[in-house]
Amino acid sequence: MGEDLEQLKQQLPLLDYLRQQNWIGQRAGQGPEFVGLCPLHPETRPSFYVNARKNLFYCHGCGQGGDLIRFVELSQHLSFRQSLAYLERQSAVADPDAALRQASVFYQQQLDRYPMARRYLEQRGVRDPALIQELQIGYAPGGSLRRHLLAQGYSLDLLRRTGLVNPQGHDALYQRLVFPCCQDSRIVNLYGRSIGTAFAHRFLPGAKGDLVAWESVRQFPSVILVEGMFDLAVLWQAGFRHVTCSLGTHLTSDQFRQLCDRPRTVYLSFDVDANGSGQQAAQALAHRLRAQGITPRRVLLPPGHDPNSFFVQGGDARQFQSLLEAAPL
Numbered sequence: 038m039g040e041d042l043e044q045l046k047q048q049l050p051l052l053d054y055l056r057q058q059n060w061i062g063q064r065a066g067q068g069p070e071f072v073g074l075c076p077l078h079p080e081t082r083p084s085f086y087v088n089a090r091k092n093l094f095y096c097h098g099c100g101q102g103g104d105l106i107r108f109v110e111l112s113q114h115l116s117f118r119q120s121l122a123y124l125e126r127q128s129a130v131a132d133p134d135a136a137l138r139q140a141s142v143f144y145q146q147q148l149d150r151y152p153m154a155r156r157y158l159e160q161r162g163v164r165d166p167a168l169i170q171e172l173q174i175g176y177a178p179g180g181s182l183r184r185h186l187l188a189q190g191y192s193l194d195l196l197r198r199t200g201l202v203n204p205q206g207h208d209a210l211y212q213r214l215v216f217p218c219c220q221d222s223r224i225v226n227l228y229g230r231s232i233g234t235a236f237a238h239r240f241l242p243g244a245k246g247d248l249v250a251w252e253s254v255r256q257f258p259s260v261i262l263v264e265g266m267f268d269l270a271v272l273w274q275a276g277f278r279h280v281t282c283s284l285g286t287h288l289t290s291d292q293f294r295q296l297c298d299r300p301r302t303v304y305l306s307f308d309v310d311a312n313g314s315g316q317q318a319a320q321a322l323a324h325r326l327r328a329q330g331i332t333p334r335r336v337l338l339p340p341g342h343d344p345n346s347f348f349v350q351g352g353d354a355r356q357f358q359s360l361l362e363a364a365p366l
């Protein structure tokens with residue numbers, strides 16, 4: 038209890054809380070003190086002091102003082118226990134991680150309401166409902182997330198900071214299938230794949246996170262690395278559970294480190310596109326992996342294919358297995 042209390046007070050400093058409640062304080066001198074009109078009693082001259090370092094307030098007018106909990110008890114007329122519950126709710130809606138989690142849940146709930154989203158998934162060969170749930174695939178119709186999260190108590194400012202809402206105040210993701218990107222099993226970003234005419238790939242600002250599902254994939258002595266979430270989805274569906282995804286051909290330094298965390302074979306199954314960029318990236322990565330003691334093998338799909346299109350156009354698990362076996366070192 039005592040520890041939780043301290044943590045709560047650290048997460049939500051008294052001064053921040055007061056400012057959220059529209060309290061206006063001026064710096065009183067050089068130190069950590071701020072002064073303004075007392076929110077607890079009517080007055081015309083400021084006598085309410087907040088010490089930002091000690092996280093305490095004191096009013097020379099009404100004689101009240103204490104910490105954040107005390108302030109909530111007095112201002113909201115709540116018991117100690119009620120004040121704690123109130124503050125826990127307040128700090129949850131001030132947490133960007135919680136906002137991303139809620140956005141992901143909301144988008145997953147939308148998937149079944151938009152037949153065009155389901156249709157797109159089917160076109161990409163993703164049919165298994167259990168897999169869709171496991172990958173937490175959602176759909177961002179655009180135009181409804183902001184309202185939903187504001188109603189839950191998140192501030193517009195927080196939604197802008199996470200990038201869920203753009204500077205103009207609109208939902209950032211619009212007509213996109215959405216996949217959560219995780220780091221240490223915490224959602225740190227959302228990847229949106231356009232199902233319309235907009236640019237295909239979109240992330241929110243910030244890091245793209247770990248290799249996908251690395252915690253479950255890393256145990257395998259050999260892993261398959263793909264570029265895209267739809268590549269991963271069809272391969273998992275076909276029974277290849279040792280597939281991870283870097284969300285693009287460029288691995289972050291953290292993702293590269295993960296791939297090299299022990300000796301293993303890494304099958305690189307990038308796009309075989311006309312301009313050769315996928316294969317060039319695979320070759321460069323193979324070179325870097327070899328230098329770290331990893332055995333890279335390049336999977337040579339038929340020209341014009343990525344793992345997703347290979348399966349969508351009739352390729353099966355047995356054929357893909359033969360490509361793995363034939364993959365040159």
Ligand SMILES: [Zn+2]
Pocket residue numbers: 075076077078085096097098099100101
């Ligand atoms: Zn007062």
